[in-house]
Amino acid sequence: MDQTFPKKEHLKRKKLLDKLFTEGQKVNSYPLLLFYVPTALPEEQVPIQAGVSVAKRNHKKAVTRNRLKRLMREVYRKNKTQFQTNDKTFAFMFIYTGKEIASYTDLEKAMLKLIAKFNAKTATTDQEAGF
Numbered sequence: 001m002d003q004t005f006p007k008k009e010h011l012k013r014k015k016l017l018d019k020l021f022t023e024g025q026k027v028n029s030y031p032l033l034l035f036y037v038p039t040a041l042p043e044e045q046v047p048i049q050a051g052v053s054v055a056k057r058n059h060k061k062a063v064t065r066n067r068l069k070r071l072m073r074e075v076y077r078k079n080k081t082q083f084q085t086n087d088k089t090f091a092f093m094f095i096y097t098g099k100e101i102a103s104y105t106d107l108e109k110a111m112l113k114l115i116a117k118f119n120a121k122t123a124t125t126d127q128e129a130g131f
Contacts, residue, residue: 005077008043011051016091024091027121029113031098031106032072036118038088047085050076050092058099068096071104075111082112084119
């Protein structure tokens with residue numbers, strides 16, 4: 001997997017978003033929260049479709065929300081190869097829950113913790129399911 005984030009990896013479909021928030025599981029690493037659900041994706045070439053979100057409640061100015069979203073997309077792009085999907089396809093939604101404006105290094109540390117927690121959680125569910 002290369003370190004790009006093309007359009008076909010962006011999570012956009014309303015049905016997938018609804019399924020993600022109704023059936024999905026979550027992993028937390030402050031200030032990031034990851035909702036994920038294993039699902040069939042319309043693009044067969046990609047293992048993960050991801051989206052990012054920052055609450056308007058915590059960050060009133062669009063400038064700060066957009067900056068945080070850009071930083072989150074960049075951190076995901078650089079570290080997406082570390083997610084272990086085990087030939088499954090997932091829909092991800094990264095939500096920024098902090099009230100302060102985080103730096104790139106803070107987001108990267110949180111993303112690495114999130115990746116470790118996600119890999120551990122999916123590995124245990126695979127073992128329980130007998131894969």
